[in-house]
Every structure is written in structure tokens, then in C-alpha cells.
Amino acid sequence: MSKRNIQAIRGMNDILPTQISLWQHIEGTLCQVLETYGYQEIRPPLLENTELFSRSIGEVTDIVEKEMFTFMDRNGDSLTLRPEGTAGCVRAGIENGLLYNQIQRLWYMGPMFRHERPQQGRYRQFYQIGAEAYNLVGPDIDVEMILMTARFWQKLGLNDLELQINSLGSTSARAAYREQLVNYFSDHHNQLDADSQRRLHTNPLRILDSKNPDMQALIEAAPQLLDHLDDDSEEHFARLKQLLDQTHIAYRVNPRLVRGLDYYNRTVFEWVTQQLGAQGTVCAGGRYDTLVEQLGGKGATSAIGFAMGIERLVLLLSQSKLQVADNVPHAYFIMVGDDGMQQGFRLAESLRDTLPQLRLLTHCGGGSFKNQFKRADKSGAKLAIVVGADEIDKQQVTLKYLRDNRQQILVAQSELANYLQEWLTVNG
Numbered sequence: 001m002s003k004r005n006i007q008a009i010r011g012m013n014d015i016l017p018t019q020i021s022l023w024q025h026i027e028g029t030l031c032q033v034l035e036t037y038g039y040q041e042i043r044p045p046l047l048e049n050t051e052l053f054s055r056s057i058g059e060v061t062d063i064v065e066k067e068m069f070t071f072m073d074r075n076g077d078s079l080t081l082r083p084e085g086t087a088g089c090v091r092a093g094i095e096n097g098l099l100y101n102q103i104q105r106l107w108y109m110g111p112m113f114r115h116e117r118p119q120q121g122r123y124r125q126f127y128q129i130g131a132e133a134y135n136l137v138g139p140d141i142d143v144e145m146i147l148m149t150a151r152f153w154q155k156l157g158l159n160d161l162e163l164q165i166n167s168l169g170s171t172s173a174r175a176a177y178r179e180q181l182v183n184y185f186s187d188h189h190n191q192l193d194a195d196s197q198r199r200l201h202t203n204p205l206r207i208l209d210s211k212n213p214d215m216q217a218l219i220e221a222a223p224q225l226l227d228h229l230d231d232d233s234e235e236h237f238a239r240l241k242q243l244l245d246q247t248h249i250a251y252r253v254n255p256r257l258v259r260g261l262d263y264y265n266r267t268v269f270e271w272v273t274q275q276l277g278a279q280g281t282v283c284a285g286g287r288y289d290t291l292v293e294q295l296g297g298k299g300a301t302s303a304i305g306f307a308m309g310i311e312r313l314v315l316l317l318s319q320s321k322l323q324v325a326d327n328v329p330h331a332y333f334i335m336v337g338d339d340g341m342q343q344g345f346r347l348a349e350s351l352r353d354t355l356p357q358l359r360l361l362t363h364c365g366g367g368s369f370k371n372q373f374k375r376a377d378k379s380g381a382k383l384a385i386v387v388g389a390d391e392i393d394k395q396q397v398t399l400k401y402l403r404d405n406r407q408q409i410l411v412a413q414s415e416l417a418n419y420l421q422e423w424l425t426v427n428g
Helices: 018-035 049-055 062-067 086-095 139-156 171-187 195-198 203-207 213-220 229-246 311-317 338-356 371-379 389-394 414-425
Strands: 045-047 071-073 078-081 104-113 125-132 162-168 267-274 283-289 303-309 329-336 361-364 385-387 396-401 409-410
Touching: 018 104, 018 125, 018 139, 018 361, 045 049, 045 086, 049 078, 049 283, 071 338, 086 104, 086 125, 086 303, 125 139, 125 311, 139 162, 139 229, 139 267, 139 283, 139 303, 162 229, 171 203, 171 213, 195 203, 203 213, 229 267, 267 303, 283 311, 303 311, 329 338, 338 361, 338 389, 338 414, 385 389, 389 396, 396 414, 409 414
Parallel strands: 329 361, 329 385
Antiparallel strands: 045 078, 071 078, 104 125, 125 303, 162 267, 267 283, 283 303, 385 396, 396 409
């Protein structure tokens, strides 16, 4: 048997304790905002039947054709690790009777999986937080989604994100436009790169999303979907822009914004940044009014949602000057001898009962008094609480300040909780 070190799978990264405070700050902030808007959490499974994604995302999309982690289980069923969250949310809503003639506002968070080329901000296991709203037809819910994401950036202190919006129109309008697009790009077939030639007759709208600089002039001259919208979609988009103007949300209409999934219609939007290079999209979403019925729901169900990559938010906040509170212990409990250990554990548990906000690390693993102090200092704690023979006799503890140039003090055990409560008010 090989004794080589086993390493993480390429594109699937460990999130270490030194990084976790920033992740928790982001996740906690986003969850709090979602709940203040009345969205309720749902937790679909990581694994779904492969058919769910091939029917929803589209069989000729890059995700389904090249990027999904799919395998046959022992029963011969084809299963897939979820590459995105919307399809599973819709499946759960249909299966559990949440969507038929009911307004629902739902949110989810967790890992997604795509077999892409790993690069900064784009990994094979990545984390998303997303929200979905059902059975709300008008552009008002589109605006609420955008306002909510704008509040995310405000709460996180991010100021350099640009909102881009577009409309994909109805299914029939998009089909007519698709035919025009195929004709246009066919007339310039030699100017298309290999990827665009492959997409020409399967998913031509994705050519508009190409980042190939040699094709940008050709793409700019292509027919625009906004010029071929059906009347209802045009009215919907006009009202959306009017409401955004009234709420003073700045935006840019990007007629090349198409999104990579087949289920979108009408409103699509993205928040983008210039700070992350090629992976500039931080949050993306839009309407998908036909997907619920397409996946077996009862009748037409209007829907809209968005998702954002947490890794990209981590990168953005890492580049900012935001100070996030760490999770190092406030205090380290040093217990000398067997009696010190017995009394120390009782006292430590009493403090945890009284002061649930106190991060208290008790020493375990033996070692000399000097060694325990070294461990206390290495932990990053600001205080050392010492219980030894002298402290037991006097029913006191010794408090030593590990980060401040202050004299150590003696505190009665009966007053320790009150002292630490006041200390946390200043230093917590």
C-alpha cells in the first residue's frame, strides 16, 4: 500500500480556521438580510437525479455537456452532484407541495460542483448562497431581489460593484431572435472561434457572452434581443427600469447579458466588479417563469432567483480594509495540579453558563506551569485565568493580561463572572 500523503482533489479546497472568520461574517450578514426581507431557508440535498439538471439547465449547455460530476449508483441510477441551486429548489418545492398557487420566498446556502478549470474565484467545489421567489408575476419582485442584493453590498462595505440588467423576452420572442442570430453568425462563420462554432446551432445566445477579444467587434454588430422583445416583455422591462430609477439604484443595460442556463426568460441581472479579473461576476440571477411547469409543476408558475459565489466575496473583502473579528479565545484557563484541574473545570463550565459570549479555552494535555503559559500565549487569548493550590486555598483566581502591559491581579472566584462581563464590554 502506498504511503504517500493524500491531498485534496484539484479544485476542492480546505477552508482553514484562519480563514473561517471572514466566511462566517459574510454568511451571517447575507443570512440576516435575507431573513429581514421575509425569505425562509430551504436545504435541498447535494445529490439529485441527473435528469433534473439535463431538463432544467439544458442538454446543450456547457454545464450539462462538460462540467457535471455524474455517476451511476449501485441501483443503476444516474446521479449528479448539484452544479447549481435553482433546479433542486424547484424540485423540492414541487415534491413537497410548496409552489402550487402559493407565494414563496426561499433561500439556500451550500456547496455546488462543476468540473471546470480551477482558477482564482472559480473552483470545482464552490459555495453559493441564493434566493428564489415564486408566483409573483410583476417586475416588483425583480426590483426587490435587486434591492436586497444591493443591501448585501452595503452591509458588507463593498462599493465598486456595477449592476447590469437585460431582458431575454418570452420563449417565442427568443426563438425568433435565435433564428436571426444563427443567420448572422453563419454569415461570419470564419470569424467565429472553435467554441462559438460549436455553439452556433445548439446555443447561439452564448456566443454573445464570449470573452474572446478577437470576436468583440463581431458580437457588438450582432442583432440585439432588446430590439425583438414581445410587447409584454418590453412593458415588463420598462417598468423594471422605472422602479429602479425611483429607488435610486444605478444600473447599466447590457444587451449582451444572456446568462448560461436555458431556463431564464425576461429579466436577467448581474453584479460585476473589475477587481477579480476574468471572474468579475459576483452575483447573477433572473426570471425563469417556465421552469416549474417544465419540471412537472401544476400549471405556469412565475419565478425569479439569484445566486452568488461566496469565494468571490471572500476575495473582494480580503482586498478591502475591512476588519473582521477573529474567533481566537478571549481567555485561556490554566489549571495546576489535580485539584486545580477539578476546580478549574467546574469554574470554567460555570463561566460558560453565565457568559455564553465568552470564548474560553481550557488547557488539556498536561505539561508544566511554564508550558501551559506558552500554550496560552500561542492561542492568541488576551487573558490567562490561573487556578493552582494558592488560588484554591483563597477561593480566588489569578488573571494575567497576555496582550497588555498590566500587572496581574487576584479576583475572587465569586466575582469572576462579573469582572469578565465588564472586561468583555470593553474588550469583547
